[in-house]
Amino acid sequence: MKEILIITSYFPPEIGAASNRIFHLAEGLKERNFKVSVITPLPNYPTGKIFTPYRGKFRHTSDEKGMTIHRLWIYATVSKNKVIRLLAMLSYSLSLILYFLFHKIPTTVIVQSPPLLVAFTCCTFLRSKKRKLILNVSDLWPLAGLELGALKKNFSYRVLERIEHLNYKKANLILGQSEEILTHIKILFPNKETFLYRNYPDFGIPAISPPIETAPGKIKMVYAGLLGIAQGILRLCQELDYEHIELHIYGSGAEQVNIENYIEAHPELPISYHGEVTREVLHQVLLKYDLGIIPLRNRIYGSVPSKIFEYARIGLPMLYFGGGEGESIVTKYQIGWAAKSGDYNDLNKTLSNLKKSSLNEDFREHIKASATRHFDFNKQLDTLVQRL
CATH class of the missing domain: 3.40.50.2000 (Glycogen Phosphorylase B;)
Structure with a gap:
């Protein structure tokens, strides 16, 4: 049975597309005879507060549906202040480094990006340990931040752009959720191995039932x-x-x-x-x-x-x-x-x-x-x- 580690910033019981996507990937790999472990922060998204069952804990490990889930400490916040958000990412990066230092890491690791800094921590540290790194890119950060108006094209942007490029360079295989993401990466690194990995769901299909009429004609x-x-x-x-x-x-x-x-x-x-x-x-x-x-x-x-x-x-x-x-x-x-x-x-x-x-x-x-x-x-x- 091949071991594989997934490192992500979002995972159930957190809600949203990001946590669902990674959960289905993890469960799908387990069903294909992989021994799956996941590293993720103590759940806090989207409230910015650690969920009640996990409060007061520095780390929590559990077996969930045949997968080992390691939840690490993070300074949780939903603040729009860039310094505080950076502090949150640094806190999770620090928790990851401590975990890497004292635990055996499987030879194959999937890293979710963004956040860029978390991905950079994983790619830098684990690349030196000669692990096969698979970078799962769901958004083109910092470009997406620029288009959303959250970032400006200044020195900080150029630093983030440099981190983004280093992450791509260090990865052995890059998964992109869109053709546009893969095109962007191929322009930067034409010889990089890539794979289109869409956010397809995996759940039972409910039977179709007619919508309930509340306002006829509307x-x-x-x-x-x-x-x-x-x-x-x-x-x-x-x-x-x-x-x-x-x-x-x-x-x-x-x-x-x-x-x-x-x-x-x-x-x-x-x-x-x-x-x-x-x-x-x-x-x-x-x-x-x-x-x-x-x-x-x-x-x-x-x-x-x-x-x-x-x-x-x-x-x-x-x-x-x-x-x-x-x-x-x-x-x-x-x-x-x-x-x-x-x-x-x-x-x-x-x-x-x-x-x-x-x-x-x-x-x-x-x-x-x-x-x-x-x-x-x-x-x-x-x-x-x-x-x-």
Whole structure:
């Protein structure tokens, strides 16, 4: 049985695409006869507070579904202060170094990036130990930060860019979640071995059931996920034309309070906030709706939201509002519609042209069939395993 270690900054019971993606990778490798161990911080995302069962602990090790999970200390925070966020990353990097010094490390290690500094710590320390390093790149940081407006092109940016390039250089194999990520890496390192590893989900497909009618004739549109700056859900609430739709929101994040306040201040608008539910419950809840919306406030090079593949698997028609490669996937496989990134007039025009009758069971079955053919988690992982 081959041993493999996965190092990540997000893992269940934390919520979100990042933790789900790494969990499915770990579980999939275990099912393919790998002895899997995971190193991750004590769970704290997205609240920035260590979850109650883990508080007061410097480290926690457990066996979960046949995998060994090592949870290490981190200075947890959701502060927007760059110095405090840097301190949080340094704290986890320090915990990793201490772990590396006193524990045996498998010869094959998968490292999640970003965060860049955490990936740099792993790549630098473990490369010197002659481990096979596989860098799993989910976002092109710092470029994504620049496009989101979180970073400026200054000295700090150039330092982060240098760290990014060193991480690529040290990795033996780089996994990228989009073609744009792999193109970016190949420009920098033409001979680097890469592999397209999409964020395909792996869960049982629920049976399709007709949406529940609450406002006859209106399309019941749902957003489910992080309520962060990148998603721009508050702006979406403000800009939508509600003549033909109602909007339902699930999730949590930095904009949550502002969204709740906006809904309270505008009771005339058909917007409902339903809080946060588990992923398993969410898959059932989504079936009540006609249409899922996948927005990005700005087009982010390299980003392909995992919601595309998750919604496709359950057969939920989708409206993509983020541009780039994600838009190409939605239109290529005919699993929904796309509006021009950042253009709310085009978004409303697209919605006004949609007919509730077109979001029927036949179209949902088409979406599920397309997902089965083109977004196969197990087929993708079987191909990856041959490279490990």
